[in-house]
Amino acid sequence: MSLPSYFASYFELFATDGQARTGLLTTPHGAVRTPAFMPCGTAGAMKGVHWREVRDAGTDIVLGNTYHLMLRPGAERIAALGGLQNFTGWNGPMLTDSGGFQVMSLSELRKVNENAVTFRSHIDGARVELSPERSIEVQLLLGSDIAMQLDECVRLPAERGDIERAMQLSLRWAERSRRAFETAPPGYMLFGIVQGGDVAELRQASARGLIDIGFHGYAIGGLAVGEPQAVMLAMIDEVAPILPNDRPRYLMGVGTPEDMIEAVGRGIDMFDCVMPTRNGRHGVAFTRFGQINLRNARHADDPRPLDEESPWPSTRSCSRAYLHHLVKSGETLGAMLLSEINIAYYQHLMHGIREAVSQGAFESFRERTRADWAKGDIASDIVPR
């Protein structure tokens, strides 16, 4: 590795088990145990969940969306207010994305050229230009512990030519991002993003190009955007073995518990996803026995909690009947409870994964966990308490 010292690794590997890894990533705002799941605090808030609950659920690090925050309340304003941690009251590590992905999915009239992406804000229609340099500037203003390079993400399926063009552009933007990041204070990190769609050799070329530039960590982007799970896992299999062992690997926008456990088995260390909160708002709980839709009428008279053995108080204490009532009545408290219950399940799963890898027992943990999911929910003819 030929990285300058300020691109030193802040990542320490504690144990590996097959491809699965467990370790610790040290950021200016605290340590992150890996594999880590990052809940999404999109616009400076976790939807329906207090920060203290996010923390209590076992969360070490959360994700903020640069696109949302730069448009409202604005990066310069957040900087003047002391950065994202001071602003929001989340006093732990934060990773921000580059803004690129959401420019593609949310904004209007977007246009990508060599220099930057320009778009109209979905909030007020204002014309905004986001270059690799501006994305890094914004993320440094936000005070993000881990910044992401600006990239172009192509929705699958796509033509190989389009995938390759976007991948090459992302590599050039990676280099510009890295240069722009050289003013960052010590301890702050920048991750490069592997692109290349579902084409193995493009993925490999992207990874090699990023390693040549040198980053604190490597993300795999442009997956979980509509392709089958098998394609996603195949792409991880192509990329992970190339990536340096001493850097964290982050699979962006993933995913379900099933996706995460498979990806850990292929060497991934970090995840983010809106599913725990989004599905929670839609009345769905993630549990040891798979997803449970509380909207279903079979829960209406069921006094049992979702999982009596869960370490999370609400999972253990709220009855299915109450959660069903809250969801059916559109009570905010239903979304609040299910969102915290889901974040807690995700973090409990990560905790189990870390322990299993430490003990060299990841494979049996994965099998046991998958068997529980496959069982489905505990039968409703069990005698209520």
Place this chain on the structure above:
Amino acid sequence: MSLPSYFASYFELFATDGQARTGLLTTPHGAVRTPAFMPCGTAGAMKGVHWREVRDAGTDIVLGNTYHLMLRPGAERIAALGGLQNFTGWNGPMLTDSGGFQVMSLSELRKVNENAVTFRSHIDGARVELSPERSIEVQLLLGSDIAMQLDECVRLPAERGDIERAMQLSLRWAERSRRAFETAPPGYMLFGIVQGGDVAELRQASARGLIDIGFHGYAIGGLAVGEPQAVMLAMIDEVAPILPNDRPRYLMGVGTPEDMIEAVGRGIDMFDCVMPTRNGRHGVAFTRFGQINLRNARHADDPRPLDEESPWPSTRSCSRAYLHHLVKSGETLGAMLLSEINIAYYQHLMHGIREAVSQGAFESFRERTRADWAKGDIASDIVPR
């Protein structure tokens, strides 16, 4: 007083100061310090606030709405699930209204006759009949610590003839409610409701009629329904002196902090209102310096909390800039924080009132509190921290 022993008083007066009183009401699910503010857990949930926060804010008792709960999830279902406290997880005292008020304001095709009110559910259009007996049955099924008699509430302004007819009907329903309540387990309470609109002699007649029947407590209903504050206070002045000293007095649906402090000064012990949570959802905070609208752009860059001296953590720690951002962005967390902040302010005010009455200092407390409200918000040109 000629009440049978099971209509004994569970209310103990600790101190009076002028007309203001402080005491303790003992219910099957715990004690209630008075004057008490009851936040509204309408359909078995406090909108945007966890029960533990409701409790931590200093709440002794909450209100549930019989109308909502009987329609969904249903009183028999809640009874089968162990009553409201088991169902919701709020393990403290609960008062339920009779359902009458919301039949008037929410349901369709309602028809009042001597026997009952019939209406169509606003949820599914089902035809429902609510008699005084059924209202008591429902409230006993819910396991409510304090049940309210069914009454007919007339919106002001109204003709004297209409007001009198409704008041007389309410008195007859009071008697039927009292009879229906004789099967209640010991410790549970039934309150009668004084009606009579804005007509002093009808109010007095209503109060005397109720006292003849005999209740555990007396509510004043049909106020804060559109009349000026002066009319409301005048009606309290007519009624409160008639009510027995050893029974709690509950002013229904009131109100603003200003309303409550004036009503305490006229001998009221209990209040309920949706304002703390409703105004919170609309971006308004109740504070020592009056109401503050966080939607206002002047808060956008203000790092100061709402009140540095508040005992409530979120009031002391969340910046105005963050609250403004959350409100403007429509983030649920904004409504959640402002709702808990407002409940905490209401309970802190009640705490101050109770202490002041105990110390014979209610009048100076009222003056000081009103002076702080009148000052308005702390100037925004104060040097930020």
